Amino acid sequence: MFYKSILKGNFKEKKFLSVVLLLMTLILTSLFSTAIHLHLESKKFLLESYSASQQPEVLVAVENNQYKSNFAEKLVNNSKIKTSYVQEYYTGNFVDQVKDKEVVFFSPNSNRDFKREDLKKLNGNEVLIPQSLKKVYGLKLNQTITLKPGKSFQKFKIKGFFDDPIFSSSLAGQKRILVSSSKFNSFSSHYPQNGMAKYKLISGYLSNHHQIAKTTPKVLKSLGNLPSSAIDYSFANIESNLMLIPSVFIILLLTLSLFILISILIMLWYLITVTIDDNKLEMSILLSQGFTRLKVILNYLVKSVSIILTGTIIGIVIGYFSYVFLSGYLSNVTGVSWGGQNELFSTITIGLLIAAALIIVCVIGFLKALRVGPIIQIMQQSTESHKNFHFKLATISPKRLNFTLGVNKFIGQFKKTGTLFSIVSLLTFLMVVILGFASLFNSTSGALSVLGAPDGDLVLLAKNSSAQLSNVATQISKGTHPTYVSKADQMMVNINGQKTTVDILEHFNKSTKLLQGSYPTNQNEILLTKKMAQSLHKKVGAQIELKYRGVKKKYQITGFYQSINNNGLSAKMSISGFQRLNSNFSPSQVVINFKKYDEAKINKLIKKFDNVDNVNVQNGRATYISGINYVRLILQAMLLFILIITIVLTCMLLSMLVKLTLIQEVKEFNTLKMIGYSNFRIRHILLYRFLSVIVLGQLIGITFGVLIGSPLGSLLMNSVGLSAVRLVPPFGMVTIICLGILLLGSISVAVSQRK
Template sequence: MLAVWTLSRAYLRKKKLQNGLIALLILLSTLLLATSSAVISNTSNIFTDRHNAENGSHQLLLLGAGLHDPQFVHDWWKKQEGVTASELMPYRSLSGINYQGKETANMYLYMMDTQGTPPRVDNLAVAQGAKSEQPEQGTVWVPTSLASSHGLHAGDTIEFNTGNHRFELTISAVVIDIPFGGPFATSARIWMNNEDYKEQLQEMPGTDKYMLALRFEDYEEQGGYWERFEQALGSPYLESKMEFEEIASFYLIINQVIGFIMVFLGIVMMLVALYTIGFTISDAILSQYRTIGVLKTIGLTANKIIAAYVLQYACLASIAVIPGLMASNWISRLIVASSLSVLRTEHNDISLQGTAEAIVIGAAMFLLVIICVLFHTNKARSVQPVQAIRYGMSEEESSKLTGRLLAGGAESRGRGFGRFPVAAVLGFRHIQKHRKGSLLMLILATVTTAVLVLGFILMNSIFSIKQTASLWGYDSSDIAVTIVNKAAFSREKFEQELLADSRIKNIGWIGYANSVIPYADARSLNINTSVVDGSYEEMGYTVLKGHNPRNKNEIAIGVNVSRELGKEIGDVVEVYVQGHKYNLAVTGIYQAIANMSYSARMTADTIRMHNADYNDMEISLINLHDSEQSDAFVKALNAKQGESVSAVTQQTLLDAVYKEAVSVLIVPMSLMGLLFLFVTFIIIYTTCRISIRKEGKTYGIYKSIGMTANKIRISVTLGIVAVAALGTALGVFIGVYVLPFMLGSVLVNYGLVELPLILSWGGIVAMAATSLIAAFLGSWLSSRVIKGTSPRILVEE
């Protein structure tokens, strides 16, 4: 055993650079795999734990259209065993807030009349400030999603506009409101004091609307409850309903993307580490062939020689795995805390789980290293002591080498290398002679470029989402105008003024209605439906197949609705809207991130078949001949229309939603890009340095016949850069086409069949060049050893 330990310690001490490289690769593999596992598992666990802790709802019924008696609905659900139903929660709707003189864009508000009794479902945990049974008069509670996206804090004063008047309230608490608290939320519940609710909102037109939250002891049984409920109701449930999947989706989506990328890169890094260990061991056995032969002649068995290698790499793996797991805990905490900050309170930070999974990953990494070492060190068994001492290799390999040397001159002439510059020939020879190291560099350049390119494409696509808004399910109009005060607004006059403006290209109107589509087993889909008065095409809505509805008997459906119902273009669906039944032909299928593609599109003429006076469309979408004038047009329109409307650019609306995605993605994507750049540089530097030391005599001969050190360095660097350039080209292809396709498969359930990406080739080339520069620097700096060594010493070595 002493001999095994002595050999192992000698291997560790003799090749510090090579051992350090392998330890680094093992560490980074462990880091990426453990981090991805922690991010994916903790995202789901943290949301589930918070949802359970606050007795979160599985379904939220919004009873605002007057199609069902809210009291009957509440009483029926309250009587059901296995279901916890909240009290009816009265609310009124407003659009946006004003904070520090700035109007928020794309924010739909539910102004809640807060109940004095503790809620049975959807408790409101205080993230910031103080909470009582209900807000004090003159104050409100706001959800963490609204607070984080608009920089609101307890103690801030915000202004609301009813259309008839404005009023100010102070934030007394920021609360975690599960159904409306997810990232990228475009709606929020504002919890008001009962007196403030009566004083400020009762003068608004219409009557109170109601919410009812439901929590099931077994969510899988909810289908049976709904079948019995609709039998008692005497019709399908025709009002709006928010499902648990919709509530959970945006808490999870970003970390699903990050986790997928990290899993892929972690596996790649692990394979690179195992490959490096394999060719390092193979190279060590070849270079120490004579030594192994000597060790066998003095009585050291093959098993003990193999044990020395196993002990060496077991030490390296032990040294690397533990720091990798520790670093992964810190990085995963950073990612999860950033993406799920809406679930964090001042008093209780987000705590990570999954220590057991991390230990399993570390143990698996250690085991894979040992298996890889055992596989490659098995070659030591075939070493014959006499052949090793005489030839320094097996007799068969010695014969092959002699044959290659004799044929080398004719082979080189046959290849025509004499026609190429000396630097190019020497560079190619370096690559050819060190094939395994060159293959490793090729793989690293490919992966690094793919990571950088994918990261750039994702970030650029989110930054430039206006260009692909229609592929995300949004309109691509220039301006959206929301009617704030219907009493003071005249649509006819508004349209006349707009159409008289030479800057206007076209205008249209859009509203939203809840639709119900019954299907098999007495089930039904409650979906959000866009209702357009005008042309979907002019407003910039697109479809994946077919076309948007143009006539009153047509409908377009989201991809998840199509999948759920099994409906394709040309099929007829039975739809209930505002209590009336319609049989509509499917003309188009589209994708939309909003509502996970559980949505539909129809024309206003469809609803007018049963409601001739229907005109309930509160948003006007406007296109200009010159979209660059959008900001100036919006400013002038808001000044002219006063309190009756609120106009914003489409870019503002999109930024309000997706700026959070940029802030969450930028840290992990940048970290992974820099990590792979660093690894590429270190591995190329180390591999080149090792190969240059092996070729010491050869380079000494080159210097002795007149080649300068710089020419030799240029030759070596030229070969490495050529390999890296090939890897970079492959990496660009993988980053542009392969990885987005794989990532798209993760987002299919979120309603995105085709990931809308923007390919800016200037930026893609810049990312590829960054990878190439890392390879160049690694090879050029590693070759400095040639410059500082005399020819005599090199030849003597």
């Protein structure tokens, strides 16, 4: 009987309030579970997606003639690598009408990453192709393609596709192609006459990715004094690229979740207030009949908790499948498997935590009902309040009365529409910031302006010695007139106790984006990335200590530059500067920049000079941009996902708030009708009030998005070592979305009024 008495009255209103609470819980649970789950798992997914043992993998490729039989044993003994195994691979090219793509040939029988039975059925000239090549070149099953292993062109038939590990393919940006055992053996039997380059790939595993930084110098030490061109060491790139994705755009998703959490908590408090006001009379009657306050409040709490738990269960299901859908979409876009373990358990845990938070807010909110008294007490308080009001009215001046009535009217209107205004402003602000980020990464050139450009369009590598480097660089320079030619290399050094990759250059490329300071002019100076300087707490002009193989030297910081390599923790110095640490050092690379990047021209140079003995010519910009474009694909997918969520939630919350406000003002509508207002006039007044609040909220959100969005975006960029860039949202798109939301708001108000 007790619960039946509570459910009497305006059933439609009570049903709507229940639905609102259910939807709020569902939205918050599903959104937060997806956002937090992505945040917690994204690094692990990308880091472990290619590893059969689900552990971070170390990949070291060494030229066959430089390889020593004890290298793998040294890696295990001198570092934290748990196990290791050695594979052979040969280099070649995938031949396309536009350009050639460097690839590496593996045998599936010798490759421990691929042990499925179907991979062992490759025969003759049958191959397995990575998904990334399939997407770029539109390849199909059973299609015949041309590959160039060594000097000869050969036809191969595609028998299947596989998920290629994006960062293990950092072997000079090459992609793996799996060939049959018989074909791989023919490569071996005709090597080196077939002109193929042969490498030994040492693969090892770490127990967790936190060991990467400590393992790097130990691995390099194990390899001795090999020239850097003879080694391809991969997992420094793993860490740097992994950090970029969650550092910026998962943060945006979490920021959206936080905004939604704030909006829904505001709305939940408003909903509780409406519920208490709407049921105050019923509560008073129950108290007059002998029910305790605790029992009355407990009834509403039980109802609210049951609704929240129902919404949580539905939200967990939606959140789980949303994550499965999003990870599948990212896998399809990038050609890399996104997957992990315990997704459902994590989603359930997040859902229960959110449910607990909402229940706590409900408990605190319903404590307001403790002030509700029995019906007789309420009538006495109402009579007393009425007498006091008339007494005060007779004692104040007309001017003060008008001012007081005006203030009270403003406060009353703000209480009714302030929640709507706040939520529209918050979500519009977030939408403007998201579109500002989207505009930055809408093109490759925009992404390069944020992430930084490579040092060279063309990179020459000395395979065994640097004897031919200068000769090839001179020949290229005579016919092309490059703007920048510099000998270069990369070494791992210790800077103030922190292991860091240092780019060593003969001349500094003026296209390197300086964020502060100037380029080094002598051998005692060094450039740091901004994030590196922040981690060391150093400013321009400060002294730092570099240590390499026991030799220590002091260097002065001349400036900061922008880079995402090695997680933004890197440095640049001159060749003479590094020779202070190692007098026998000789660079094994040459980087060349041109005034205007011409890919066709670059590819011609590669074909012309790549067969020169001891020199490997690479398109440095293309390799760098392919990585940038991969990051852009992920960012665009996530931004689209975030933007859609923002727009949908804005419309849903807008509709709910309009309905809640109308429920609270039913008595006012009846009063207006009694004094002669028509339904049309009442609807016109309400439509004007709500739409003016929505428009004002959007204008405030856009204004703050433009004024505050750029500093916030710069702060976020600086936190991951990128340059401070101005976020300029596409105002055409912002206007279209705002008008669309305004139209939906108008429809929502019109429909709600008719009900």
